[in-house]
Amino acid sequence: MNNPYDWIDKSLETIHRANWYRSPQTISSLPGAIVTIAGQEVINFASNDYLGLAEDERLKIAAINAIQEFGTGSTGSRLLSGHRQLHRELEQAIASLKQTQDAIVFSSGYLANLGTISAIVGKRDLILSDEYNHSSLKKGAILSGGTVREYPHNNTDILKTILQHHRNDHRRCLIITDSVFSMDGDLCPLLDIIDLAEQFNCMLLVDEAHATGIFGKSGAGTVEHFNCTGKEIIQIGTLSKALGSLGGYVAGSTQLIDFLRNRASTWIYTTALSPADTAAALAAINIVQSEPERRQKLWRNVTYLRELIRDDVLKLEILPSESAIICFTLPNPNTALEMSRRLKKAGIFAPAIRPPTVPTSRIRISLMATHEILHIQKLIEVIQT
Ligand SMILES: Cc1ncc(COP(=O)(O)O)c(C=O)c1O
Structure with a gap:
């Protein structure tokens, strides 16, 4: 009888042959x-x-103090097992940095993208996604069950053409893009994309993973860099890069964040961010600002x-x-x-x-x-x- 796992060896051989093997x-x-x-x-x-914050003494001390006070694990999901004031303090600090009404923290940036996109888009909706977007945006789009159309990297002319042809066939439309492309280093043309989103009545989700703490006068990201603070954009990011900790976030309107607390499955059905990671990220945001x-x-x-x-x-x-x-x-x-x-x-x-x-x-x-x-x-x- 065939071994049902034989294919794994074969697949690994192919990966090696192509020089794609990683460890x-x-x-x-x-x-x-x-x-x-x-x-x-x-x-x-x-x-x-x-910013070199992952080795910063202040983050380490904040994490150690949080462990002493609250223990190592969060012990369950926030809705079921309760959360710590620390979680809300971090969310308020993110909202204050981004100048949005509220924010919500996830256990990773990847989960923030999966959970948010699949919560706000359904089968009747359209997602327009830059071809170079991060895996978490692409997988979130697939998970949503909506119609996904990729547009060529940073090509807003083609994005516009797709909107002209297809926007009206769908109930809601979401444009998703990295703000700093993680494997290239270039920026999305945010102003043009915002214009198109407004023109075609689309939601816009921008992944600020490689921009938060770095771009903008106060380190809020490319939304600040392009003078778009206050625009109704769904801003997603991670606590694990410039903020030297672990976790992800979504910053946006009160209603959006409230909706995600009720509908984002990667937030509802998973254990809350650990006290140590939460406290370290909070300390990092204070440093970014000061x-x-x-x-x-x-x-x-x-x-x-x-x-x-x-x-x-x-x-x-x-x-x-x-x-x-x-x-x-x-x-x-x-x-x-x-x-x-x-x-x-x-x-x-x-x-x-x-x-x-x-x-x-x-x-x-x-x-x-x-x-x-x-x-x-x-x-x-x-x-x-
Ligand atoms: C653009 C982008 N979005 C999301 C993520 C995922 O963030 P996290 O590492 O917090 O899961 C990453 C990198 O890891 C990224 O580069």
């Missing part, structure tokens, strides 16, 4: 600009800890790296980027893997991103406020050799 590397130090992997100290360009110099240091690093690569010194194609994510393209998965290995040998940790995550292979660099000029110079030196 995590073990880090044995604190997070930061320098980390230790298998006994080797490497400069870390693989982290989303943009220490703009961290953001400024990050942007100085971004500008410095862009200056170094401006004159095509690397002889590599660089994807258009306006964020702290900068990608060097390589012809295929093999060359990307080789480059990543070569960098690692020389003391640089930068991941090769390959299909199926992205259409073309690349090395993805993400900068942090805690990188020093010397770290960035070393990166360029090693790539050049």
Whole structure:
């Protein structure tokens, strides 16, 4: 008789043959600009800890104090088992940062996207999704049961054409887009998308995962950066990148948040964010608001790296980027893997991103406020050799 699990081996073989196989590397130090992997100290360009807060003493102390006061686990879902005042304090802090009426925290950004999209869209509705959107937006769209149409990356002309042809066939319409594209580093044309949403009576959901804490004068994200604060946009994000903790959030109107508390299954039927993660994220938001110099240091690093690569010194194609994510393209998965290995040998940790995550292979660099000029110079030196 056939073994019903045989296909897994075959599928793994295919993944290996295509050079798509992935496995995590073990880090044995604190997070930061320098980390230790298998006994080797490497400069870390693989982290989303943009402001260097994951190792900040104040976040650690907030997390430890929360564990002492409230224990390690949240013990159940918030509706069934109750929540802590800390959860509401974090939600109010997010709403205050974003200048929205309210916010709700999920156990991850991924769950925030799945739960929100599937709660506000149904079978009779239309979702328009950028082809480069994060997996959580795409999977949320599928889960909703609505009609999903992808539009070419950042192409608002085609988005408009789709709306002209299909908007009226559906009850509700939701446009979903990353604000900073996580594997490319470019921004969505937010102003044009808002115009189209208004023109065609669509809801708009923007994923600020790689923008919160970084973009905008107060670190609120690209909605603030583009002067759109106060517009009725559903803002989703994560507590796990610039905020150095774990969890996700949705910020929006009182009614939207109230509705999600009653309809978002990935919030209702899952255990609440742990006290430690909640307290660490709350401490991080206070730092984002009170220490703009961290953001400024990050942007100085971004500008410095862009200056170094401006004159095509690397002889590599660089994807258009306006964020702290900068990608060097390589012809295929093999060359990307080789480059990543070569960098690692020389003391640089930068991941090769390959299909199926992205259409073309690349090395993805993400900068942090805690990188020093010397770290960035070393990166360029090693790539050049
Ligand atoms: C654009 C985007 N959205 C959502 C997520 C998911 O967030 P989380 O890691 O909190 O699940 C990520 C990354 O992980 C992301 O890059």
